[in-house]
Amino acid sequence: FSVDSALADALPWSAERPHLYSLRLTLCSRETGSVYEIVPYRVGFRRVEIKNQTLLLNGKRLVFRGVNRHEFSAEKGRAIGREEMEWDIRFLKRNNFNAVRTSHYPNQSDWYELCDSYGIYLIDETNLETHGTWHMGADENTLPGDDPAWLPAVLNRAEAMVERDKNHASVLVWSCGNESWGGRNLYEMSRRIRALDPTRPVHYEGVCHDRRYQDTTDFESRMYTTAAQAAEYLENKPAMPYLHCEYSHAMGNSCGGLFKYTELAGRYPQYAGGFIWDYIDQALSYTNPLGQRDLAFGGDFDDRPSNYCFCTDGLLFADRTPSPKMQEVKFLYQDFRLEPDRRGVTVRNKSPFSDGGEYRMEWLLFQDGVPVKKGESGFCQPPLSSRYYPLFPQEIDLEGEVTLEVRLVLREDTLYAEKGHEAAFGQAVWNGCPGKKEKKLPAPSAFRVADGDDTYGIHGDDFSVLFCKTTGRMVSLKSAGREFIGSPLRTVAPNFWRAPTPNDEGFQMEFKYSTWKTASLYGKPVGVSFEKREAQAEAVTKYDLGNGAFCTLRYTVSASGEIAVREEYQGAAGLSEMPAFGFSLSIPAEYRFVEYYGLGPEENYIDRCRGARLGLFQTTPERNMTPYLIPQECGNRTGVRWACIRNGQGHGLRIEGEHPFELSVLPYTSHELENACHRYELPPVSKTVLCINQKQMGVGGDDSWKSMPHPEFRIPSDGKMAFQVTLRLL
Template sequence: MYDMRKPLPVWEDLSTLSINREPEHATLIPYADIESALESERGLSPYFRLLSGNWKFHYAPSPAETPEGFEQESYNVSEWDTIPVPSNWQMLGYGKPNYTNVAYPFPVDPPFVPDENPVGSYRRNFMIPENWKDRQVFLVFEGVDSAFMVWVNGKMVGYSKGSHLPSEFNITPFIRIGENTIAVQVYQWSDGSYLEDQDKWRLSGIFRDVYLFATPDVHIRDVHIKTKLDEQYINAVLDVKINVKNYAKEKSDGYQIVATLVDDSKNTVFERAYDEVLSLNGDEEKELRMSFDVSNPKKWTAETPNLYTLLVTLKDSTGAIQEVESFNVGFRQVEIKDGKLLVNGTPIKIKGVNRHDTHPDLGYAVTIESMIQDITLMKQHNINAVRTSHYPNDPRWLDLCDRYGLYVIDETDLEAHGFAFTGNVSQLACDPAWKEAFIDRARRMVHRDKNHPSVIIWSLGNESGYGPNHDAMAEWIRTVDTTRPIHYEGAFDSPVMDIVSVMYPRVDYLIEQGEKINDPRPFFMCEYAHAMGNGPGNLKEYWDAIYKYPRLLGGCVWEWVDHGIRQKTESGEEWFAYGGDFGDKPNDGNFCIDGLMFPDRRPYPGVIELKKAIEPVQVYPVDLLKGQVKIVNRYNFLSLEHLEASWAVMCDGDAVQQGTLPVLHTPAGQEELLTIPYSCPTPKPGAEYWLNITFALREATIWAPKGHIVAWSQFKLPLEVPKIPVIKISSMPPLKWNETDRELAISGEDFRLVFDKFRGTIASLEYQGVPMVSKGPKINIWRAPTDNDVHQAREWIKAGLDRLVPRIEDIEVQSHKSQAIKVRVQSVLGPYSIAPAFRSVVTYTIYGTGDIIITTDLSPLKELPHLPRIGLQMRMPGQFDRFAWYGRGPHENYIDRKESALVGVYEGTVEEQYVPYIRPQEYGNKSDVRWASVTDIRGYGLLVVGMPTLNVSVQQYSTEDLTSANHTYELKRLDETVLNMDYEHGGLGSNSCGPGPLPQYQLQPVDTSFSVRIRPFARSIWTPARLSKLMPEIL
């Protein structure tokens, strides 16, 4: 055990980055033969042993309370708990998870950490097989948070820190053939924790794989692969640097290195031995350099992830294979020219996301299945890049990125954001005492990941201020690798950086940067479009600017997936926890619930909008009456032969013509005019005609099946459509009515309506004896704040928009002959405690047909912030649980997040419209709705018709509950259906951590007038589409 009497424990000793840790190198697994090396499955190697699995575990609140002598083989751990490795101990009930974004969860007094510093002690036995005799044996930890010591058979082996980085130890002197014991002690906090203040749950333990590998005494210690293309980007040079070390004390002679390149069909491209036979003295390491010309290899890009395999074989003096190392090789070249980032000579755009290693049940201990799910979903949503925020991800993630095709911004495990609260966020970056710790983290990342073709940018970390220590990191990286640019947002436009980087810029600022001509570097948004809750908005405007200006590199949406931790209520209802739910302090609440995906990888509506914004094929109208459109191929390397283009002419939601286009050959980055062979239909009165175009995969890929849609467009055909004649009031059935001081009762042939004059709204509405209204329409300005409304909602509440109540000033009833009645209600709307906010006039026109036209005129009475919404809300009995609409869908959409939603006819249940945002909030809106219907199982219900369009949503929960609830399980489902009929919503924006809605999407408090038509009906008599066109004469 470590002697606590020493003045500075090792976990607080800044000068001790490690003890006995091996020098960094690329990920290596020695294989016994060529065949198994080509499979590149580490389990096939007889010289690999995975130590992940069940370990014995002891949890102590502090280092002073750890079990003395537990590392000794004689120490009895049979009564200890059993814990799976990899895992985080907080996820298993030891201590508690703590979520904080910026603030350190301990006093900021570097390098010191609290005395109450929980410690996990691990033990297990492992076997060393007979065929490992006389070999060097190495122990690898791929990730341990935050610092740890390791013993083998009771002997101290070493110490390391740097949670998301590999630590390797040579344990040859400590092991024996047969059974051995390994002991590990992990400290929750260390001086390294000051460099790991990332926006994440603070979790501890051995969270990535632990394994052994065995090598001969003379061993390939490292391999560094570089590819360079010629000026035409056709032919390549493959440069390989190989480090061979003799771990024995005696000299070794006669060794030979052979390099073999194999293509994806397992054909040998070349095989060549190093020019010299190796002779190494004891403990000597030699560096070999080999260079190979490769004629026109298949190139690697995110769109064309062509991989080769490089085998580096070590043979002894008899020619016998001693070991074979296997590496993915992607022939690609990364450059910056004229403000653009080039891959293989072609400018690219980063259509990326930020990704943490996170799992709702396992914390940091992500499984390969979860990683495959992530990369599959990313590719299916047109994402081409990932920033490993804010640390190197699991090494298997990079293998997947190589294979599936994703560009990687590989980020150093370094963030010191919490120093912002001490007044100097750059404190550690400017402190020479921390320089080696900064460099150590960059060095370990670069050496681990340097051979991955998917890694195209190195990042120096995140939100750590900026200072000389960052410059020293960049300087060190350039001594090892000049093939990739270096990025760090905290440095902004420092000349040390190759890329200018920002977070969450406004669109107008982005355009300013795009227009700059005096900076030859690309401009990159390492974080933008904060995808927290119901959002983000205005992705289209970002990407319009990115495509327009060559200097704009693109960006990475924050972030890929929510960090919620799965929990269950006593009744078994599943929910996801966030900061504070475990009593953790400090915490940043639900700020970790900010992904495009739910924690369990169900997609949010926002990711569909992103898929549309970054789609690889865009279509623009040229002459729609002639079927002429312009196709723009946004791929950087692929032509369009791999896609099948289909089209359909839709009339009010029904396909009236459709077809498939011939194979398109539009080259990458080019455009062409195309004529779609439809004939302009003869318009039906009142009909709308749309042209829909989709692009789908012709063949299956590893990330999507055949027929997967990658892009889609829709255009309204500019036809001269005859108007449908309105229904004259004189032709309508007569009405009967009875008026008292309290109510107005109106009856038609098949409906009865009661108007409550005290409340100024409909009290009841029956159709063929079926009650359809439980609460009549009322003006609604409030919405349950979205996460992106968080700042603006304070202004809304200050203005009283969450608690407006009406005071009726006047009600006027007028009849028109006997076929229509008009009720005009004038009111003032105000909150308690402060002055009124609006004057309203709501006019209900009830026709003999059963139609009710509600016209709302709204005028602000004082200066107000821009508004959440303007509309009407009513309730129907709960059995009205079927919803259909002709508008944008099928997913939720809003004014600044509707490009992905095609206009069409959709239907489902009210329950299916619910988006279970982890912190409840506004959900379910459908924009540009022509008509909507809410019906019961028999087809009775209400038709809602826009005049001409409106926003409609149906909800199972009250706006009040959605506003006040903190978690989904707190919501109480109504026995009613809430029907919202809105003139408009304010935009969503991304103001939880970014800009608010663009001005054109803000709902201003100005005089507003809108109308909506409702009508009770039965589907057995009318279809909603047909009934929507039967417009009564306007009074």
Template sequence: MPSSHADFSYVDDPAPGHGSTAPRSAFRSDAPALSLGGSWRFLLSPAVDAAPDGIERDDFDDGGWTDIPVPGHWQLHGHGSPAYTNVRYPFPVNPPQVPSDNPTGDHRLLFDLPDDWPDEPAVLRFDGIDSCGRIWLNGVELGVTKGSRLPAEFDVGPLLRPRGNLLAVRVHQWSAGSYLEDQDMWWLSGIFRDVTLLARPAGGVRDFTVDADYDHLTARGTLRLDADSGVRITVPELGITDLPAGRSAEIADVAPWSAEEPRLYEGEVHTDTERVPVRVGFRTVTVEDGQLKVNGRRIVFRGVNRHEFHPDSGRVVPREFAVADIELMKRHNVNAVRTSHYPPDSAFLDLCDTYGLWVIDESDVETHGFSELDWRGNPSDDPRWADAYLDRMRRMVERDKNHPSIVMWSLGNEAGTGRNLAAAAEWTHRRDPTRPLHYEGDTDCSYTDVHSRMYAGHDEVDRIGQGVEGHPRLRELPFILCEFGHAMGNGPGGLVEYRDLFERHPRCQGGFVWEWIDHGITRRDTRGGAHFAYGGDFGEPLHDGNFVIDGLVHPDRTPSPALAEFSKVFEPVRITAADGALRVTNHYDVLSTAHLRFHWVLEEEGTEVAHGVVTVPTVEAGDSTDVPLPELPPTGAESWLTVRAALAADTAWAPAGHVVSWGQTPVTRAAPVPPAAGATLDTTGTALRLGPGVFDPLTGRLTALGGLPVEGPRLDLWRAPTDNDRGSGDPEETRWRAAGLHRSQHQLLGTERLGDTLVVRTRVAPPGLGFGMRADYHWSGDAHRLRLRLEVEPDGTWPCTLPRLGLRMALPGGLGTAEWFGRGPGEAYADSRQAARIGRFTRTVDALQTPYVRPQENGNRVDLRWLRLTSADGAGLRVDGEPAFAFTARRWTSEHLDAATHTTGLAPGDTVVLNLDLAQNGLGSASCGPGVLPPYRLHPARASLTLTFTPTGSTDAQETPAR
């Protein structure tokens, strides 16, 4: 029998729930605990009123139900579908009411107590239920919990029985709490964090707060335990035994905790009946002199925003994946995490303490959808929601207060402003004066302690750093970018310019790239092919497409090229050449360079010819030193010296030898490419021959090269737009398509012979418009090589930048291996190239591609001196630049790449499509941030590109490229 509507009034109630005990610190003790995770019985009803009565009763028959894993989201186990929105609520906005068509998931679990379970108080702990849970144990209602990513505990000791305990949980997809949880992520429902039964011994540890302050002037630590009378703390390594609650102990010469040196002292908080392991980290956070300081030192956040996500299980993130996240972060010079936009699983914060990351812990509050209504009705200023805001802040602070990694609390994200946020801030300042308070939406910092902005452009950050932006209070506070460098698809560009601002202005203390991981959900087609789904792929009527795909790592945690760029830009030690010496600059917040060893290698045209050790004296944080260049053997071809700083010993996150930073300097410059000249233009039958090249005598187009069939090269102005090209505001893509650059046509103006040079004159222009680009191809050659000088000149008035400027040609598909001397090994673009070093690299054509979840321009390599494309038998083509060029090689055209919406839409063709570019437009961050900076915008202008083509090996077996 379905339930009556009156039973569900709590769903639309803006109050935080009822029945749970007071929030407390998350800890595990030596008291018995029973995990209730595993397979539960489950039934999904389409609406609140359709849910059955009596699920809490022992005699209820759930035989027709199915099984579901807990923790888990029901949409990822065949019940309903995920849905993604960024800002808009996926239901009508009528707070606090939610739709009556409200999917409701009933969960039931039968469990027995262990034989040795004590007869004493116990609590049932739920670490996360999305969005609202009503809970019964053995037929007795325990209460209702809201605040999806926050714990709730219920007293259950008297209700337990040795065998056949029945736990029933009714979960509603929508509740009044959903109005506070509009957090730019998949809407996923269920019991998605641990469920645990915890014995609570009489006279045990109810709750505690460990304050461990550090005085950087004296190196003394002060330890204090706040807890009930009778609770004590013991830290053997510090000589502290049975320090009672309410008393302080001073310790000389303690080692402080920091993200770079996460020193933790093992101890116990205990009573006569319970012992709780604790790890004490001494550190003090202050705002002084307009700067955020930890242990008296200015810190710089080289951070990321991190949603909890796994492509198969959603916000159920197994511990090994959380560990993998942190290890990847540390290996790529990430030093901070903002827990966007809710408190994470508390186990993640344990890892941050252990491995060392600065953390901004954020409350489970976002009401972004009200921005669509000019913030009318926003709960942040509605007194009906006052208890919910304070409840969410209290539960976070009390749960997480003992983590030294947390250096700031955050009130939430994109929730406008109002009295409820101010009240939560006032409570937090009283409860924990040891940490500053963050909230970007408090634009005048009337109740917060740091000036925070998201996606501020470089010019604005510069003005803030100079103290000429904002009112006087803002000019006195530290400034951070809580979000910047939107890592959606290919990009972001412009990170190094942000870094320079953080180093130039002491008040500008870094920021957090948006974001860590692409939220793509694994999906398989009928043929078993897998791809990652995004908004709209599940039939949602309202969605925000692939805006959820915006991370530094792909959904499977494969690093994106952007992560390599982040790592290089924010490397903590910078190695440069200066006045004939090597300059080593230490940009760590705390660490010296004593934990690093420096090695050099000399490469001649990318091949190692010598190596050695650089002796670098210890450099303290913030200092630099110059050391002599090593003695190097003479070289003939272009040579580069690369110096790397690597870990001297194993750490928790990387083995000895892991490269933390590197720098390069040229030693011998490149010799110019000898001109290819002397070959005679010769007409034979229907072909025009010049050295190893064969041309169509009517069009002047190259058709073969030393027996290798080719198509092109022709001027190419188009690239498959990136997510940043498609960005907000005035997107580059819109201007490019309005200018018709995606359908440019090639017009032959004529061919002529100038001595032994073939000149082909063309005009490339979009249909229906009056501007274009004149392109003249000057071909010359010798017996073995063909030289092309491309001269381009704008014709008419251009309305936009160019996506790219270069040549496109088609080669036989068997040329599947690329080797080059230039920047690599990864892709690089005008404003995102710091991670690419000069060297010799080899990749298959397939491996050159970056599998962005939504296909787009990718795989560009820059500053090439030469490139070889070869087949398995060594046949192929070499291209030399005068002096350099960029290339992409792929098995589909830019047009195919542009049309595909998922990687499964890219079918390899029979040819290798080769782009040889003079330049591409920069990447920027306009998907949600500033566009391409002026130096990296590719404007139409007169330009030239000179390349020499040399066929190599046998080409007898090569196929003809498709036209």
């Protein structure tokens, strides 16, 4: 039954302001008034509609910043409890999500109550998926299709969902299911849903494959289309709001180029946002063959056939540890865009309902990564507005590289986060590069070379460098008797490879780019030369990389003990792009304490670095080993100005770049990572591996089965490239 009643001055419900009212339903006797049952219920008032091909909530344009969420736990499988749900809702709110698609079935009722209370929009999805009946091509076996025998079951599932969930304010959209092609049965389902509840729009993606029943859906919904393909639809008289019901496939080291999707919201009013695939890896806790507690995926239970790791595509690992991808997602899903400059900050409030009054503004000023000044102020700004906040009476004038970071943090504890939680940040960097400090060089008399039959030695007061005259390799690097070259076979060498990610495997990088793996492993020295000058010496090795490609490593060792390493590549026609351009170096495992000035704190890549911030960070090779279930490329940092790798006594190596460079410090080589299918298959840790690159290609993420990183995030091999860093012993 239904009751209509007017409520004066009701506060509307939204994700930003989830106002709820207490409704009490009492069942009593008409004759005696005796009360049989009292049911308390929390209700919210909001209006969802589509006008001018634009999704609206309470009259304001709405953009979903969403994720697809399976009900899953590594310990409980599908049988999650209230504890996991409460953890999830707080995590989503802390990380700027505003929406969840209940992929691909209605969830437990507790989840809807939490979404009502905390403020999360829901696409509530019918328990229907028949992907297996058409993924090799639609035919007469595709279900449910037009077969009337399936209509009662289809309608029953939709009715059960709508009747159970229709009073939840958080449910904004009904979905007819997932990947079940198209046809009359799904159209009839959408009609039944609208008859039961005409107040909400209906979503179904499969119409894009079968346009016979276009009216099944109120959205042009597609999955894994690129941002450019979405823009093409939106620029050509869109008939419906455009929704990415699944996008940015988060399998392994992924989510590159996510910003291309989120930028659509600012360009097209008809863009309704999207839902990342997906929330959590679906892997189960088990005891691995070494007797250790671990996480298992397809095939680990001798299950064949299997999709193997294809269910490990979450923003969270299966034990609910956030992956580094969240650094990017949280930033791009911010409601408030902060754009600092040399005098203040412009804040763009993209929220349709929040004035940000729950936050305060904090700012920090850094000089070459070191904090020098800070301040804070209150904050309140009308929804959908921009405002400039002056922070300084005049432009900041500091030497070196200056960074202004502005943050919005919670003023008080909330349901989902504690006071001081950062909801949004922005940075501005200027003056280009860190200030240079003058270095005193030892007198030339302290510098000598020893030109032997097999080796070329360069010696200073407290260091020595030894090169093999046959291969040109640096076979020894010593300071105060400490050896930094763990093995002459793993010394400085050109490197063009990375351990493939699932996205790389999806476009067959191992085959298409295999030239660069062999070049990294087996580059052939074809020319070695040495030269001594007054206060420096030079060693030059030219490598034949195969297929007409050559590169040169040039070492310039100064009397101060600094070693400038310059890699030059001449370019070659007809070769594939490179996974990376730089060099690798292995040093003893005791050198495991890493400090760097660059983008962090989490791993980042050229197509996934918007959420990283410039600063001074500390890490270790072990921490850099992101626990992707299948070992793969991980731990990279972009925008590195300098890095120090030390042992427990403070001795080690400092790396400085002519220009910002990329760096990873791991316990394994890329080839060792590539050779392992599970983490427990990796060898015992015996070294610290530095990959020092001018550039590594992006990780991509449009999908994990065919798409490459976008062209601007790849490395062509047909042109000249040069890259230089300086190594200094500590």
